[in-house]
Amino acid sequence: MSRMLVTGNAAAAWGARLARADYVPAFPITPQTEIIETLGGWIEAGELDARMVTLDSEHSMLTAAGAAAATGVRVFTATSSQGLLYAMEMIYTVAGWRAPFVLANVSRALAAPITLEPDHNDVLAARDSGFLQLHAATCQEVLDLTLLAYRLSEDEGVRLPIIVNLDGFYLSFTREPVQIPEPSAVDAFLPAFDPGGLGFSASRPVSQAVAVLGGGPYSYFRYEMHEAARNALAVFDQVAADFGDRFGRHYSPVESYRCDDAEIAFVMMGSFATKAKDAVDQLRDAGQAVGLVRPRMLRPFPDQALRDALVGRRGVAVIDQNLSMGLGGVLHTELSAALCGVPNAPVLASFVGGLGGRDIGASEFFAMVDVAREAARSGMPPVPRLLYTRSELREMRKLQGIAAAERAAAGQPGDGA
Amino acid sequence: MYRIRFHGRGGQGMKTASRILGTAFFGSGFEVQDAPLYGAERRGAPIFAYVRAARRPIHERGVIDRPDLVVVADDTLVPIPTAGVMAGLGERSVLLVATGEEPAVWRDRLQLQGPILTLPIAAEERAELRFVGASCAAAAARLIGVISWADLERATQQELAPLGETVVVENLRRGRAAWDAFAPHEGLVVEGAEAASQVDERPDWIELPFEAARISAPDIHVAATSTEVRTGLWRTIRPVIDYDRCHRCTWVCSTLCPDSAIAVDTEGAPRIDLDHCKGCMICVAVCPTHAIETIPEGEAKHAESEEARP
Amino acid sequence: MSESHYRHMKDLPSTHLLGAGTAMCAGCGGLQAVHEVYDVLGEKTVFVNAAGCMTLLSVYPFTPFRGSWLYTSMASAPAGAQGVRDALDLLVAKGRLPANDDLQVVVLTGDGAAYGMGLSSTSGAIDRGLDFIYLCYDNEGYANTGQQSSPATPHAAHTATDSGVLGHPGFKKDLFGIWVANRPAYAATVIGTEPLDLARKIERAKDMRGPRLILALAPCPSGWGFDPGEMAEIGRLAVRSGVWPLKEYDDGRVVHTEIRRPRVPVEEYLVRQERFRHLFEPERNDAELSAIQARIDAYWECVD
Known part of the structure; x- marks a missing residue:
């Protein structure tokens, strides 16, 4: 194990690398971009045996992520803010596919007004989607929770995708000391992805993510997602205990x-x-x-x-x-x-x-x-x-003076200013 | 905990400086946090990066408001309020300015309580401060006095390795020179308190009043307010028109200036708006009669102040 | 070019891969095309579906497919195809899937997605040279929601959202042209009522690599307003009148695979559909009918 200074973004990329992700669908957005650039660099240098594909949008990116996971490979992807919202239809959709993978979200506040720095409204918009959510407070946690997330997501008792959340700027661009585990130790903790019932092949036809008609069957499928999410509480404890035994860092929910x-x-x-x-x-x-x-x-x-x-x-x-x-x-x-x-x-x-x-x-x-x-x-x-x-507020008044906010209000009776 | 801020312009290597110092601290057994702070602004715009280092895990986050050391890679940033160079400088804070001027000039000019030192910048380096990052990091490390040259050298090599061996060698040479130059001041920077703030401060919270949407929506109700932003402060080199050679052509410079910073006066002569010219020098490149010269901003300012004397 | 396996109608498969029992309307021109395409592609196919009528092909627990199926969303089926294709390639390359278990990836989309919301993800897939077939059943409207106007709706057609005397004010977008401008591996227009032409094109597309468009006009009894039993005749008239040119793009050239001379007047195609009845009743709109005919004639003048 080596301890080095890495940004939260690099820690997320290390998580994907140590998890031996097969597939990284990507789309750039500040402040997430360094994650996919780092992974792309490693793939280019032959240090990571994965395929990265840049899609036309986050909506497409999440579709490709879910589809590849549903085909049976280990998938990592990352986004932020407006990107997460643009993908929101697919965030809900792929969660229902019960295909496990990990999405790093680099939290950034939402428009309007459009801005760059963080808060949690972006990730909370995914709160009811079926994605599980783990929130990191340090760069070390970004890496460790990514590894834990794969074990949790792929567990037979869960099988839901997971968002690992890290704050833009305060973690994404900030370097902190991070223990990078030995790849062999991670391999022992996180074995190769067993797709279980997932996958498409000529010898085993399967229709995935089909429609249902009627509230009864629909409720069944949705309640089962809820049960799986509740199971994740106990599974997290087991997985975190195993992680703690192996790496000496102990995580509770x-x-x-x-x-x-x-x-x-x-x-x-x-x-x-x-x-x-x-x-x-x-x-x-x-x-x-x-x-x-x-x-x-x-x-x-x-x-x-x-x-x-x-x-x-x-x-x-x-x-x-x-x-x-x-x-x-x-x-x-x-x-x-x-x-x-x-x-x-x-x-x-x-x-x-x-x-x-x-x-x-x-x-x-x-x-x-x-x-x-x-x-x-x-x-x-x-x-x-x-x-x-x-x-x-005093500073805000100066800005409003430049923006001539009072001009908009002038001659308008009954405004609350 | 040590708290260090590096101020420079986008492209001058302040992120690199913070990383070299951060890695050197880390190599010396410290817990470290370092980060650049970028806004939406670009090359030439004022930016800063910071380093925290302590003997125990660091919980403090975000911008450093009580620095122990502020390093300024570009002395033209000091008088710019929005660059925030002077923010939070206390009586024990050390200010290090990379400059062509003497320390006494700066002490006289700024009247700070804490010590002011200068990192001499040779005339030929001033226009293009390519190597100033490593020098700033080395000077900072020596002033702090808890990092060995071996750790600093390793950190410099590690952080600059992707740029190639030549860059590493040149930066190490300059870094070593700065390291040696500040030997007399080793240990001048004193570690600040563990906690940044005092318990007795109270936040001046207010109840935010409701305001109608026409005031409280993010709308600007007047045109071209961006001219209040003095992007001329980004400039390190200045275009100067020689009106004897300017042919009053079809105003190529004015048309091709991306920033609308060259207007044509009633006589048909182009006039450069130095409040907003960013120093891209496209006008120099496109002038059909080569009538526009490139002058280092410092020299131009110096000449202006000479002229201004009675 | 090798000789086609499909020379006569009797060469077409007489048993069909696509299972019966689906929720598509009686007389569906889209389903006709899909089942003909599937017969030629074979069951080593995974369909990646965009929201539309055909989404209801697989309703839990019933599916007509002998191969595989993945429903995605309205806008992003080509991105789903990207994920499936890449994952299959990775599994084969890493020895986790036998090569003979590999599948042909086919996007199945309606015109609502293909001509509009899905263009971004389709364009991206073409840019990346994705190895997939893009099968669009074009029923010229948002048929699954009750035939509102889509970017594929022909000029003057009545729809649920354009029910005035003039019908749809827009003009049908040239999706084939959009694809060809992006130089795909292959592109073809087909119609289920010309099954030999369709089979030959699928046969060619099947063994190619890269982005391949199959654009099938899908006469829609419910949306266009005709008796289900007339679907085959409407389809044939679409070709014979020249409304729906049968063509293919291959190796940088567009070739028409069916050139009718003389063409049937377009009126004969229009008059049989409720959506164009306002062009004939209560009084004939000669100006509009001539304009429609003139546009078709102008198209075919450029073909020679």
Whole structure:
């Protein structure tokens, strides 16, 4: 094993390489492009025995990915943001094919307004598709979760494709030390893909992904996908235990950091969660009992593990790097459902922040703890807060001045400005 | 934790500088995080890259707002507010500027609390700062003082290997020169606090007011606001028209300038808009009478300030 | 060019690979073409399907195919073909599939996908030289949803979305021309009612490599408005009137495989279809009928 500095994008490519992916359908989009360029370079140099094909769109890319997996090869592909949305019809469709493969999504906020930096609305749009979702917080996790994802996806008890999510910029272009496992050790952990019942051949005719008429059969097929996704909770534990034995890195569906005696916990996903760890360390140094709970797995939703981690805390600050317009934070909503009616459940304080790469500063983490503690004291969940500062609005007013936003409003009675 | 920012222009190797330093730190047993920050802007535009290094896992992420060391590869960036070179410089922060001017000039000009050092850039290198990345990384490593030359050399070789042996050799030569030059200042950069922020700061959160869609949609209600962006700051070389040789032709330079930065005045003479000229030099290449010359931006600025004297 | 195996009608297969029992309408011209194509291609075929009428060929648990089938989406069947083709090649190359288990990959699409939404993925597959057959059954409208106008709908035809006195204002797109402009390995127009011509073309296409278009006009009793029993006659009239030229592109040249002289007046083709009845009733639209005839004549003038 060697430990080297690689970007999150390179870590994703290493995951595909060590998994010995046969096939990489591709389409470029910032900030994912380095993944396919890296794989293309390795294929060109003869270091990876795979075929890469650039399709005409992400919609086509996902179709080719699903079709190749359904034909019986190991497939890796990657996209981001608008690309994931452009492919969304096929995200839902190929999940129903029950053909396993891994898709790296480099999270980037969605249009409009079009932008480059990350939040999680892109990957959450795939939330109900049947794809399982694993969310990385470090470059090491990007690699390791990619390998775990293949085992999980290809398991007979699951057979669903998986998205491994990494944040654009904060992971994709950031180098961190990553242990690159020995290929032989990965081969022992992840044997060659056994297509099982999948595949097309002259001697074995099969009609895949056929239509159904009637809600009864349709419900059966969809419920079975749900059952497979629920199975993935237990299968993940087995696969992660095996991974931990072999590589010494142990992954649970939910990471708990300094939570044992925590009164207040942060709950958040992705790379910004390491910033929360820093805040936890500083608050602990100041004598406050604060911890972090981070779902690595969003689908299946690890509800029991989250209950285990959170029941007994007094207050929880849920930080959503996403926004469901007219509702609020998605993770907050899901967590509320998981804790509904549970005795001694903590009071949840909802925060939305980090949209479009907007930083969440240490002082904001500290302030969120104060809000959660006050909520716990009063027993009243506070009104959800959109993280935005006076100075940000002041900057926004300058931009609006250049854009002459007031001109659009001029002479228009009754506007809310 | 050490926090270092490298500022330069797209194409000047700031990502390479950050990677060389990051790899050298890593080779010296540090945990490391390094990243470039690109926007939508291009070659010549101000960019930066950063390195964090610590003896334990690094949880901090994103842009460094309290740097221990800021390295500026292109001194023309210092006065540009949007380049953000001066952001977060504290009393212990070291500023290293690659420049043709003396340190005293910069100390006088900037009036910072912390130390200012200069990395001398020879006149012939100033227009094309191709090798400045490795020099910046080497100077930074020496100022930090916890990285050996052997580790830096290995890191330089590793990061530049894809560019070929000649590039590696030339960068090592220049890197070594910078390394040696900063021997007297070894260890000047002091490791910052583990945590970047103080617990007593409070965020000035506000309730965002509702505003009607005609204000709150991402629309610009006035034409050509892009001219407020001074892309002339991207320029490292400048086209200068010799009006004695300019034939007032059919304005080839004006038509072919991609940035609409050459207008023709009422006399029929082309005038270069230096606030927006990016220095691509297409006008120089296409001028039928070879009436446009290429002058290094620094020289041109110097000449301007001489002229401005009473 | 080798001699065709199909010289006379009696050379055509009399037993058919495509199973009966599908949900296609009685008298479907598309199904007629598909079953004729399948007979020549043989069962070592995997159909990759785009959303359309034929998606309902395989409805769980019933399939008419003796070979294989994969439904994808409306826009991306050629990308599905890419994935299947590449995966089969990889499996054979890596020794995980015996070479004699390999399959011919065939996209099966309607005109709604082929002339519109599917063009991007089709263009990409041609760009990449994908080794596949692209079989389009062209019933000149979004027939599966009730015959709304598609980019393949002929000028003046009544559809569910163009029901005014003028019918469809647009003109049928030249999909064959789009393919030929991209220099594919092969392209041909066919119709199920000319089975010998169809069989010879499939026989040729079958052994080629690269992108190959088979564009089949598919007279549609439900969408065009005629009695199912008249489908064969409508199809023959489409050819004899010159509305549907039978041609092939091979080795850089377009050759017409059937040149009728004299051609039947187009009126005889139009008058039998409900979708053109407004050209004859309540009063004859002579101007439109002459214009349609003139366009057909102009096309054939260029053929010689």
